[in-house]
Amino acid sequence: MSADKKKIVLKLDLHDDKAKARAMARVSSLQGIDSLAIDMKEKKLTVTGEVDPVDVVGKLKKCWYPEILSVGPAKEEKKKEEPKKEGDKKKEAYEDYKSPVAVYYWIQPAEESPCACVIC
Template sequence: MKKVILKVEWSEDKLKQKAMKTVSGIIGVESISMDTKDKKLTITGDIDAVTVVAKLRKLCYTEILSVGPAKEPEKKEEPEKKVQDEKVDINQLMYAYQANPAYYGYKIVEQDPNQCVIC
């Protein structure tokens, strides 16, 4: 996991949208954050910073400010919970499936009002 911070010079909102679309299409990107005030783009994931900059330079001027490992959130250790065995009522498991008897459909040809007349 890498964290890449880029300085991107954009002048229009349309360029911001294109930059976000371009960066989000790169394989390995997990999160993107954009600071429009400082014109910074922060990308985290398994990515190559040079590849990202090469794609963004087709749209606007781009600089690499920093590349480093992404900080993972600290994991709090949870105390182990004692697992209690739940008793299963055996009587509920012994029900058998009751199959319905098969009914055969039949059709009386003489009483059919939609019967063919040409016969």
């Protein structure tokens, strides 16, 4: 079973080279990674290879709050530029819109039922 190569771009709040090294070490332990790069100025982590974005986020979420910016094919094919029509502008504006990725956490209370009363 061969997965397609993907380019995953994550926003990751790294402050120093020590945090950068820790993030690189965590992500590089995953199988199927071809390349790994961190841009400290823009705080972006780029992973290329046959790796699942969920696995990448799973490795990083223990120490940071990663946010997926984009997931796409590893190499984009060059397309010929065609003259654009009026209707294409609306379609292009819709395609450029990217919805933010929300991360939800569920915290289980320590008690079995927080509404239960011990003393009646």
